[in-house]
Amino acid sequence: MNTIPSEFTVGGIYLPPMLVAACLGVLLAYWTAHLLNRYRLSRYFFYPPLVFVALSVIYTVAVGFLFIPF
Amino acid sequence: MSKTTKLKEAIKTGLAFALVFGIAMQAGWMNPYWAGWAVAVIALPTAGESLRKGTLRVVGTIPGCIAALVIHAMAPQERWLFMFLTCSWVFFTSYLMVSRQKDSYLWVMACYVCLVILLSDLDSSANMFESAVFRTVETVMGVVVYTLISVFIWPQTNLGAIKKSSADLAATLNDICSAGRDMMLGQRATEASFQGLQGKVVQQLAQFRKVLEAEGSESYEVSEVRHLWEHFSGLSSAWLETAGRWQSGLDELAGIDVRAVFPELGTFFAELDARFAVLPQVLTGRSPGHPPRMVRLHVDPAALGHLASFDRAAVEVARNELQLLENLTGALLECARELQGQADDGHEEKPVLTLGVRERVTWLPVPDWDHLRSAAFVAATTGVGFLIWILFDPPGHSGWFQLTGTIALLVAAAPPLRASKMIMPVAVTSLVCLAIYVFIMPQLSSFLGLGSLLFLCMFATCYFFSGMVRFFCSMAILNILQIQNHQVYAFAAMANVVLFLVMGFTFLFVMTYLLGSPRPEKAVLSFLDRFFRSAGFLMSRSRLDPARTSGLERWRIAFHQRQLRSLPAKLAAWSSAIDRTLFPDNTAEQVQGLVTCAQTLVYRLDQFLDADAVRLDKTLGRELRDEIDLWHTSLQSTFDRWARNPEAEPVAALRQRLEAGLLRLEQRIKEDINRAGSDVSQEEGGNFFRLLGGYHGVSEAALAYAGAAQTINWSHWREERFS
Numbered sequence A: 001m002n003t004i005p006s007e008f009t010v011g012g013i014y015l016p017p018m019l020v021a022a023c024l025g026v027l028l029a030y031w032t033a034h035l036l037n038r039y040r041l042s043r044y045f046f047y048p049p050l051v052f053v054a055l056s057v058i059y060t061v062a063v064g065f066l067f068i069p070f
Numbered sequence B: 001m002s003k004t005t006k007l008k009e010a011i012k013t014g015l016a017f018a019l020v021f022g023i024a025m026q027a028g029w030m031n032p033y034w035a036g037w038a039v040a041v042i043a044l045p046t047a048g049e050s051l052r053k054g055t056l057r058v059v060g061t062i063p064g065c066i067a068a069l070v071i072h073a074m075a076p077q078e079r080w081l082f083m084f085l086t087c088s089w090v091f092f093t094s095y096l097m098v099s100r101q102k103d104s105y106l107w108v109m110a111c112y113v114c115l116v117i118l119l120s121d122l123d124s125s126a127n128m129f130e131s132a133v134f135r136t137v138e139t140v141m142g143v144v145v146y147t148l149i150s151v152f153i154w155p156q157t158n159l160g161a162i163k164k165s166s167a168d169l170a171a172t173l174n175d176i177c178s179a180g181r182d183m184m185l186g187q188r189a190t191e192a193s194f195q196g197l198q199g200k201v202v203q204q205l206a207q208f209r210k211v212l213e214a215e216g217s218e219s220y221e222v223s224e225v226r227h228l229w230e231h232f233s234g235l236s237s238a239w240l241e242t243a244g245r246w247q248s249g250l251d252e253l254a255g256i257d258v259r260a261v262f263p264e265l266g267t268f269f270a271e272l273d274a275r276f277a278v279l280p281q282v283l284t285g286r287s288p289g290h291p292p293r294m295v296r297l298h299v300d301p302a303a304l305g306h307l308a309s310f311d312r313a314a315v316e317v318a319r320n321e322l323q324l325l326e327n328l329t330g331a332l333l334e335c336a337r338e339l340q341g342q343a344d345d346g347h348e349e350k351p352v353l354t355l356g357v358r359e360r361v362t363w364l365p366v367p368d369w370d371h372l373r374s375a376a377f378v379a380a381t382t383g384v385g386f387l388i389w390i391l392f393d394p395p396g397h398s399g400w401f402q403l404t405g406t407i408a409l410l411v412a413a414a415p416p417l418r419a420s421k422m423i424m425p426v427a428v429t430s431l432v433c434l435a436i437y438v439f440i441m442p443q444l445s446s447f448l449g450l451g452s453l454l455f456l457c458m459f460a461t462c463y464f465f466s467g468m469v470r471f472f473c474s475m476a477i478l479n480i481l482q483i484q485n486h487q488v489y490a491f492a493a494m495a496n497v498v499l500f501l502v503m504g505f506t507f508l509f510v511m512t513y514l515l516g517s518p519r520p521e522k523a524v525l526s527f528l529d530r531f532f533r534s535a536g537f538l539m540s541r542s543r544l545d546p547a548r549t550s551g552l553e554r555w556r557i558a559f560h561q562r563q564l565r566s567l568p569a570k571l572a573a574w575s576s577a578i579d580r581t582l583f584p585d586n587t588a589e590q591v592q593g594l595v596t597c598a599q600t601l602v603y604r605l606d607q608f609l610d611a612d613a614v615r616l617d618k619t620l621g622r623e624l625r626d627e628i629d630l631w632h633t634s635l636q637s638t639f640d641r642w643a644r645n646p647e648a649e650p651v652a653a654l655r656q657r658l659e660a661g662l663l664r665l666e667q668r669i670k671e672d673i674n675r676a677g678s679d680v681s682q683e684e685g686g687n688f689f690r691l692l693g694g695y696h697g698v699s700e701a702a703l704a705y706a707g708a709a710q711t712i713n714w715s716h717w718r719e720e721r722f723s
Helices: A017-038 A048-066 B003-026 B033-042 B047-074 B079-099 B104-118 B128-152 B161-184 B191-218 B220-224 B226-248 B265-283 B301-305 B309-339 B369-392 B399-413 B420-443 B447-464 B467-481 B491-515 B520-541 B551-575 B588-616 B622-644 B651-679 B682-710 B714-718
Strands: A008-010 A013-015
Touching: A013 A017, A017 A048, B003 B033, B003 B128, B003 B447, B033 B047, B033 B128, B033 B447, B033 B467, B047 B079, B047 B104, B047 B128, B047 B191, B079 B104, B079 B369, B079 B399, B104 B128, B104 B399, B161 B191, B161 B226, B161 B265, B161 B309, B191 B220, B191 B226, B220 B226, B226 B309, B226 B588, B265 B309, B309 B651, B309 B682, B369 B399, B369 B491, B369 B551, B399 B491, B420 B447, B420 B467, B420 B491, B447 B467, B467 B491, B520 B551, B520 B588, B520 B622, B520 B714, B551 B588, B588 B682, B622 B651, B622 B682, B651 B682
Parallel strands: none
Antiparallel strands: A008 A013
């Protein structure tokens, strides 16, 4: 696994790896929240908006650690 | 709007949009897109509406420019003072925007223009005055160009719309009157049809006011008699409210032979029918009409004598409301005749009807809590945006201060609008415009090409979209294409703008939590909490003698009265935004029923508080006073419990408690009347029964609410979920 940060290029445009990881992290958190809502599991959280932020951070770090180092 | 009309409107807007850019660029004016904004915003279906919005836009631009210059002059080097002054202006204008429906857009402009001018030139203040002047000039130019185009090319006029709108309104009021009469006489009409008609009148009243503003801007004949049209609108609102109170008490007349109690009921309704039949004709100028004939609704004492106390109370309450309806109907017809220039010569004495001015409890201003919160939200968003800009300076830079504050105004103006729902349309429209900026605009070398592109963009936006999507498309076109006289293409800058727009709307979504949870069901719970707190407060203060109440206490009473009267409408707006698929246990009708019960409770509390003044009468016996106090305490504690938990009082237990209390109250009233004997005048006797009717009405309304609350799955509403 390559742990050296490298920028993403889309048609010659360079994107910072953290931006890409963060976008993926937010998308994964959104998908998780959707599933939790669907199965009424979100009722066990005290304050879901904060959980969403926490999930986004966790996923961003996980994506950074596993796939897109930043 | 038909497809042909839509096509014509889209062509007109596209043409005006391209033309204002051409004029501004030819004249070498600063930021030509300011004129483009004016066209995009004032392009409305009829010339009158566009004229009115354009006028408000121009008038609002001036205080906005002045405020920006004053703020800059007072705090040129003081960032915190600058932020404080700007947020204060934003708070002030936002409060006026949400509280003054009539000129709301003027205050939007006063707020928005101030933010634009403050940040027009960040490096120095030397060009600030120039920016303010150009902003004003280009806004005026945009308004003038669109107005000329809308007047000369396929003009869509409002002329005659006011007469049609008022005639439609009168016809629906007639339908309500007929439905209420049928319900009263035990005939076919149902409560649901009555409520449906009430909802229709509310919509027609909103439409009437809109048409009045539009036609008033277009026609001198209408603007000359605007005060009369406004009086007509006020009378119609008062009529609707009175009909609501009358209808809420009809259940209590169910077991009474109303024809025997009111021998002249047939004549009374025949006169109302005759007035309503002629009203649309007078309004549309087809009939001169006749002056309303005075009719009184007398009660037959013999038939009344056979009724139980509660029934006598219900009859007394209904008679009052019917008499008021008669007065208001007469006033509506008089107003219509006056509008047609056929006012009476004064040979018949008419009762003077003062309208809509409830007796003021205090002379201090009484703000609306939700309006204050909305204004605080806009000011806080602007302030936090400013801090983000100066402390982190992310992509978008000063836009965090200016644009987020402006978009916060949109959310404040329509609170059920979800900021989270705006993120995707903004992202898509911005990316489409970015593609145009990258792939098409560099190929253009003349204004013919640019003008055609602008025309096509605005044409497509106006033809295919409406409402908020249309607004976001216009915003993307103007912000992303960034047309200047010396056009420079910078992909990185525009990509940052796209990123900023998406981040800005996400930030706005986070900030909406300042207003409370954006989930509609949570908002409804919070409104119910405030509703019953206010109801409980008013019940507790109704025992006070007004002459001995302090100024602060009077202000608090006025504040809670305002809350109580305004909350049912807010409850209705938010409850309709609840996603039914998420809460399959409750139907739309059940939720609507809950809102209706809340509205009925307000009507009944109003009647009760009016009647309760009798309680201060010295002729009341001590036992009766004690009984009344006991009833007050009981109902107040019920309201307090409902504020904490809407299902706190099961119907059966509440019914048992309230009915036992009411029976005791009835007994005491009888005893008091018997004890006083012939000393009790007819008026005092009527007051006693009005008092009893007030208590009975509130108790019945509370029971109806408890019944409606039992059908709702509150625990599901309270459950946490991701919004």
